[in-house]
Structures are given as structure tokens and as C-alpha cells.
Amino acid sequence: MLRSKLLRELYQQHTLSRADLTRLTGASSASVTQIIRELLDEGVVQEQGSQQEGLGRPRVMLCIQQDFRCVVGIRMVSQEIHASLMNLRGHSLCQLTHHLTSFEPHQVTAELAEVVHKLILQGGISKDKLLGVGLALSGIVDARQNLCVYSFLLGWKHVPIGEMLEKRLSVPVRVDNDVNSITIAQKLFSEMRLERYFTVLYIGEGIGAGFYHDDELLTGRNNAAGEIGHFTVVRNGRLCICGKRGCLQAYASTDSLLHQAREQGLDIETLEDLHHAALQGDPEVLRLLNFAGQLVGLALSYVIDTLDIQKVIVYAPTCNTERTFQNALLEAVHHHSLPLVDSPKTILFKPGEPELWLAGAGGIAINAFLNDQLKLPLTASVHER
Ligand SMILES: [Zn+2]
Structure with missing residues (x-):
């Protein structure tokens, strides 16, 4: 337990002294010293210079040996x-x-x-x-x-x-x-590494969300937390692949957007076609993107209020250059989420980061x-x- 706490603190903060680790974990300095000795022996952790603080002895700084394995x-x-x-x-x-x-x-x-x-x-x-x-x-x-x-x-x-x-x-x-x-990639490798509460919303052929809650990945009892694509957002609405009607996924996934565009008689095969039509100001495509953004924003507002989350990263290829989807989503989150919690909500849109x-x-x-x-x-x- 303490070993894991020490490893995680060192991973997130990059370099810390034994005194920092004692303060951050609330463990005794004897226990911290002993486990750090084991980690140094195993080669997982290494010493990295020292830092002078006040008049005392300089503190030896520790870090994870990133090439250990x-x-x-x-x-x-x-x-x-x-x-x-x-x-x-x-x-x-x-x-x-x-x-x-x-x-x-x-x-x-x-x-x-x-x-x-x-x-x-x-x-x-x-x-x-x-x-x-x-x-x-x-x-x-x-x-x-x-x-x-x-x-x-x-x-x-x-x-x-x-x-x-x-x-x-x-x-x-x-x-x-x-x-x-x-x-997990956001938590380990991005600017979100020091955030204890955040959500990642992924919209592709399916729609799903991942959560960090109090610095832990929230998985649920069956590891099925985050299946927000099947939230019912339209009563008796479109049929979804799960067999229900009116799921978010039936309106806002990439496949269903293309499907809806074709149902309207538009000559649209790919997401590029959809983006192109949106740029040309095709009213039907803009209506579809606007409605999808509204529904995703509605679903997201439930998540934000349930988990008291302030930062959300949205990965969506439906983000379009004239921001129809993004603006509709932001407006819906603003409109539907509880105004009593005094916290600015940051929603970052990213088209994708395959690496x-x-x-x-x-x-x-x-x-x-x-x-x-x-x-x-x-x-x-x-x-x-
Ligand atoms: Zn469904």
C-alpha cells in the first residue's frame, strides 16, 4: 500500500525528497526510508542530485528510473x-x-x-x-x-x-x-497528471467516458462505468445498436451522424464529406451537428453534476471548424448543469491524439x-x- 503510494507520488511529481514523501503520504519517516531503500536496491527509483533548503543538510532528491524496464x-x-x-x-x-x-x-x-x-x-x-x-x-x-x-x-x-x-x-x-x-494516458503523460478529478469523453463509432475521481480511475463494480453512449436522451427516439430507443449513440456517434445525413438524402459517405458539407453551410448537416452537440452536452451535464467534475476533455471527430458541435455542447452543459456549484468548468476539445x-x-x-x-x-x- 505504502509502496504504491510512494511510486505514484514520485511518478506524478517527478522528483521528491524522502521528507516530501513522508509529508505527502502521512507515513512514518522510518517506513518511507525502508521502502525507498528497497526501491533503490531494485533499481526502480534512483537518486537525482540534492536540494538545499534553509540551513539544514541538503535533501537527496529521488525519481523513478524511467528506463528501469x-x-x-x-x-x-x-x-x-x-x-x-x-x-x-x-x-x-x-x-x-x-x-x-x-x-x-x-x-x-x-x-x-x-x-x-x-x-x-x-x-x-x-x-x-x-x-x-x-x-x-x-x-x-x-x-x-x-x-x-x-x-x-x-x-x-x-x-x-x-x-x-x-x-x-x-x-x-x-x-x-x-x-x-x-x-490513463491523460493521467500519466499529459498536463492532467496533477488533476485529481477529470473526465475524458470519447466520441467515435461508439461513445464512452473515463473518469478520475480523487486520483483513482473510476471503474464501477463490473468495470462498465462510463457507458454514457446508451443514456436515453430522446424518449422513444431512434433505434440504437443496443436494442433500446433514443440512446445518445444513436444520434451523436460518427456512424449514426453519417446514417442520419444519408436518410436526409445527402450524398455523404465519410466524415470528411460531413465536414465539407458543414463548411459549405449545408443547413441539414449543421442541424444534425447542432442537435448531436446539444444531446452530448445534456448527457455530459449529468456526469458533471453526479461526479462534481470541473475538467473535461472531449475527443470528437465531429468537432467542426465552424464550431457548430462544440458551441451546442457548451451551451447545453451551461444550460443543464447545476449553477449552484461555484466552479468554472473547463471543457477542452481535441480532434485526436493517436500517439x-x-x-x-x-x-x-x-x-x-x-x-x-x-x-x-x-x-x-x-x-x-
Ligand atoms: Zn444504446
Whole structure:
């Protein structure tokens, strides 16, 4: 417990002294000193110069040794998967893209193992340098049990993919949902690292949200927290892929926007077509984007008020240059969220950060390591198949 607290503080703050760590964790200085000694012996932490404060002895500063081990991050949100070998700060050493031949779980396991082997070779590291593998996939994932509960894309139900890959590789593997991995990426590698409360809203073919609440990733009992795409936002509205009517996803996902545009008789095939039509001021496209923005803002206002969140990052390819979608969303959040809580709400729109998201897949493993949930690999057997 204390080990994890120390690791997380050092990771977030970059450099701290033993006295800082004692103050921040509330632990006794003897316990902090003992665990830091273990972490120094293991090579996880290193000393980095000293700082003079007042007239006392200079304080030795400590930091995480970012090249202590590597992780592999794999993002599997379509048949084309992206993988990266990275250090503990998410800096990529090498990357590759692989086209899965099928979604059959044993075949996927074999191909993912092959991808990991290739990255290790390409990165020129030995297997005992590999701390773990993080796998981000679309769908509902039970991160505690390391299994995919349900994935529409992969056609999977209760597939223990984490365990299967771990057995194949003899390296710890952690699996999580893709939106959670994007949220973890923000916490570990972006300017949000010191924020204790924030939300990431992802809008693509599906819509999902990830949350940090009091510095912890909020996952829910079944690890299904954040499925806001299926909030009912229009009573008896459009049919959704989940079987319900009026879900947010049926109006605001990229697929449903394209579908709605075509229903109106517009010649629109791709998101680029949609953006182009919006730039040309097509009234029907602007109406669709405006309505989607309003509904997302409505759903987001429930989340903001439920969790008392001030910062939201919105990843949406529907963000358009003339800001129809963004303005409608902001207006709806302002209109629907509780005005009594005196806190400015910051909503940042980002079109996409694929590099950061890939780092987030590795971040699943790094996060588990910081939470002291990864066992260090003991043997080097990378070529085991
Ligand atoms: Zn639905």
C-alpha cells in the first residue's frame, strides 16, 4: 500500500525528497526510508542530485528510473492493431502496425504474442527487461479478472484474453477498455497528471467516458462505468445498436451522424464529406451537428453534476471548424448543469491524439505497476512460443 503510494507520488511529481514523501503520504519517516531503500536496491527509483533548503543538510532528491524496464502497449480497436515498446514515461522505442487475420481468440493471442516478440527484437532488449503488456480493446472489459466481458467489434463474450496472452508470453498482461486507456494516458503523460478529478469523453463509432475521481480511475463494480453512449436522451427516439430507443449513440456517434445525413438524402459517405458539407453551410448537416452537440452536452451535464467534475476533455471527430458541435455542447452543459456549484468548468476539445492513446495502452501496464499490481518477471524466456 505504502509502496504504491510512494511510486505514484514520485511518478506524478517527478522528483521528491524522502521528507516530501513522508509529508505527502502521512507515513512514518522510518517506513518511507525502508521502502525507498528497497526501491533503490531494485533499481526502480534512483537518486537525482540534492536540494538545499534553509540551513539544514541538503535533501537527496529521488525519481523513478524511467528506463528501469519497458512495457508494450497494444491498441486493438479495429482489425488493424497498433503496438509500441515504450519506457515507463510512455516514450516509444519502436512501434509497429499489424493486420489481424481473424478475431478468433486463440488466433488473436498467437498474433499478439508475435507482435510482442517482434517489438522486443526491434527494440533490442531482453525479455527480462519487459515489465508487462497493456492491451486496450473496445468493449466492456473486466480489468480485475483480465478478461473481455463483451465486445461488439470483436464478437467476444467472456474471453479471458489477458490470461491467454500472459500464459503464451510468460509476462504479466493487463487488459482494459480503450476509453479507460485514453483516460490513463491523460493521467500519466499529459498536463492532467496533477488533476485529481477529470473526465475524458470519447466520441467515435461508439461513445464512452473515463473518469478520475480523487486520483483513482473510476471503474464501477463490473468495470462498465462510463457507458454514457446508451443514456436515453430522446424518449422513444431512434433505434440504437443496443436494442433500446433514443440512446445518445444513436444520434451523436460518427456512424449514426453519417446514417442520419444519408436518410436526409445527402450524398455523404465519410466524415470528411460531413465536414465539407458543414463548411459549405449545408443547413441539414449543421442541424444534425447542432442537435448531436446539444444531446452530448445534456448527457455530459449529468456526469458533471453526479461526479462534481470541473475538467473535461472531449475527443470528437465531429468537432467542426465552424464550431457548430462544440458551441451546442457548451451551451447545453451551461444550460443543464447545476449553477449552484461555484466552479468554472473547463471543457477542452481535441480532434485526436493517436500517439498518446497508444501510450495509454502501455499506460495500463504502467498504471498497474504503480499500483503494485504487476509482479516483476523473474525469468527471461521471450522466445518461448
Ligand atoms: Zn444504446
